[in-house]
Amino acid sequence: MSETQPSAAADAPLRGEEAIIQNYLAPLAAGLPGAFGLSDDCAALSPRPGHDIVLKTDPVAEGVHFLATDDPADIGWKALAVNVSDLAAKGATPLAYLMALSFPEAPTRTWMARFAKGLGDAQTAFGIALAGGDTDRRPGPLSISITVLGEVPAGRMVRRGTARAGDVLFVTGTLGAAALGLQVRLHPALASQLGLSDADFAEVVARSLRPQPRLAIREALQAHARAAMDLSDGLAKDLGRLCRASGCGAKVDLARLPLPAAVARAIRVDAGYWQAAVATGDDYEVLAAVAPEHADAFEAVGTAAGRAADAPFSITRIGRITAGTEPILTRPDGTAFSPQSKGWDHF
Amino acid sequence: MSETQPSAAADAPLRGEEAIIQNYLAPLAAGLPGAFGLSDDCAALSPRPGHDIVLKTDPVAEGVHFLATDDPADIGWKALAVNVSDLAAKGATPLAYLMALSFPEAPTRTWMARFAKGLGDAQTAFGIALAGGDTDRRPGPLSISITVLGEVPAGRMVRRGTARAGDVLFVTGTLGAAALGLQVRLHPALASQLGLSDADFAEVVARSLRPQPRLAIREALQAHARAAMDLSDGLAKDLGRLCRASGCGAKVDLARLPLPAAVARAIRVDAGYWQAAVATGDDYEVLAAVAPEHADAFEAVGTAAGRAADAPFSITRIGRITAGTEPILTRPDGTAFSPQSKGWDHF
Structure with a gap:
């Protein structure tokens, strides 16, 4: 009678790691050829000649970096933003990220759709795409472990330990x-x-x-x-x-x-x-x-x-x-x- | 009276993220100049010309991939090995890894020393070094999220989706x-x-x-x-x-x-x-x-x-x-x- 999905389905737990990957995460990898649509175990990145890869991992967890009641779109945005922020401070251009999701219980379709929306908006804003990841269930808070990769001209990462008196x-x-x-x-x-x-x-x-x-x-x-x-x-x-x-x-x-x-x-x-x-x-x-x-x-x-x-x-x-x-x-x-x-x- | 540390200290919870990084993790980054001794927020990797970077993240958690009673040296070995295994299957040479550790409670010195020993042995066996990471506390099982990077000649990552009938x-x-x-x-x-x-x-x-x-x-x-x-x-x-x-x-x-x-x-x-x-x-x-x-x-x-x-x-x-x-x-x-x-x- 209606073209929208019944809310029971939207609120029902989403079963199957492959369903989560295919329906919600693979579209986030569409812009990156070396992500192979998340159909492979690994991703491949081709660095530009004369450039270094800059790397960072900064996981976020419910109760520490966000609240369980937050809009999942905000959670997705923040998980990516806190990592891209490190690239910005190093003078690096964002390239790609990997994401490991740990759910205490299977997320609903509604939750995953909002989460993917926030991540997608952040990707567009920051010029980065999903290269791969992992999804599992374990007790404890929802946690999102993102690793970001960026690039800088070779040898030009802006360091932390190079300030001098007078700066x-x-x-x-x-x-x-x-x-x-x-x-x-x-x-x-x-x-x-x-x-x-x-x-x-x-x-x-x-x-x-x-x-x-x-x-x-x-x-x-x-x-x-x-x-x-x-x-x-x-x-x-x-x-x-x-x-x-x-x-x-x-x-x-x-x-x-x-x-x-x-x-x-x-x-x-x-x-x-x-x-x-x-x-x-x-x-x-x-x-x-x-x-x-x-x-x-x-x-x-x-x-x-x-x-x-x-x-x-x-x-x-x-x-x-x-x-x-x-x-x-x-x-x-x-x-x-x-x-x-x-x-x-x-x- | 004794040159060994008193066992009370060895078994006491290890306080302070910086202590964990400086005493146990920084030595694992010694072989990688771009890790800057873990003193920076980010690491820099210089890919060899004509090579692609191959990427994978595969977290392991207590109760799923290892038991709480396992020797921490075995836990460290396995956490790295399951990720390097993906690089091997893609024909990629290991380069570096990032590691996010989540502890439900602060680890003891003994635990961290054994864990670092297992990781160090695995690093030597696999030809890889620690590039950076993050350490935090949160409820739930101990989890170790490793992201590995390897390299292959450009365009030569061995894929999953390229088999043909007759192979x-x-x-x-x-x-x-x-x-x-x-x-x-x-x-x-x-x-x-x-x-x-x-x-x-x-x-x-x-x-x-x-x-x-x-x-x-x-x-x-x-x-x-x-x-x-x-x-x-x-x-x-x-x-x-x-x-x-x-x-x-x-x-x-x-x-x-x-x-x-x-x-x-x-x-x-x-x-x-x-x-x-x-x-x-x-x-x-x-x-x-x-x-x-x-x-x-x-x-x-x-x-x-x-x-x-x-x-x-x-x-x-x-x-x-x-x-x-x-x-x-x-x-x-x-x-x-x-x-x-x-x-x-x-x-």
């Missing part, structure tokens, strides 16, 4: 939005307590659900940056990693930190919200160290690219690399910020 | 050992019920714990095979996949199947053990379809390579690709084998 520190976009977004999703009453407008609320929730890898910054990084990394575990912790890898320190003036209006408002209500901006994570912005003589050019090229991006972003100077041994983050009142937690650690 | 079917090694090995580990009384000798028992247990990827078959595959895949889910199911991908059928004479002595003995006691040989999986042997005019050369080159391998193996003709639509497996008594289960499916 200017930049970040893309704004910090703290995703952390505050998760808070207001978990505790909706917070939004009015903090005086957030509807637009502020919507912005931080969107940043929490759909991170935007800063791919437009790649050319500025390749041309002008000495070192870079993406911010996934909070500025304090990640800058500490960049300093440790580079054998240097850093000074950051938190008054310069680019904050979304909602986070700035939250901090005015309760200074404890500096934590969200500096030490909670999930930002997926790029932190770059740029030699002083390149700083103006980096800022100009990066700003132009950020303005032209599909999801526009700014570039902000936040401090300097120093000859010290660790980052010092100074609050607007001149006191040092010592976060209770220095960012997300799983152990 | 001769070969398998490496023997089938059913790992499936029987798991059975006797779970039910030790079975070994005497089936009349297994101590040597038979040891062999099938070893095959279950430490699969041997057939890397030595790569040159024979590259030179002579039309299609190939590794056998992970049982011959019946995996041959079905090869037939479906190639649009053809197959005939296999089970009397020709290469069985280890223990499996042959078990089948004599109970014909139900055909299931172990044909439809249980975990074999990690290579199934190859070879054009008739290449069959003798494949057999000769493959046999010589298998004899010279560190873990020697044979090559056996088991049947033919046909113009049909599915594989037909015939028992020694002439009846068709119709497995109750057609091999492992997670759903």
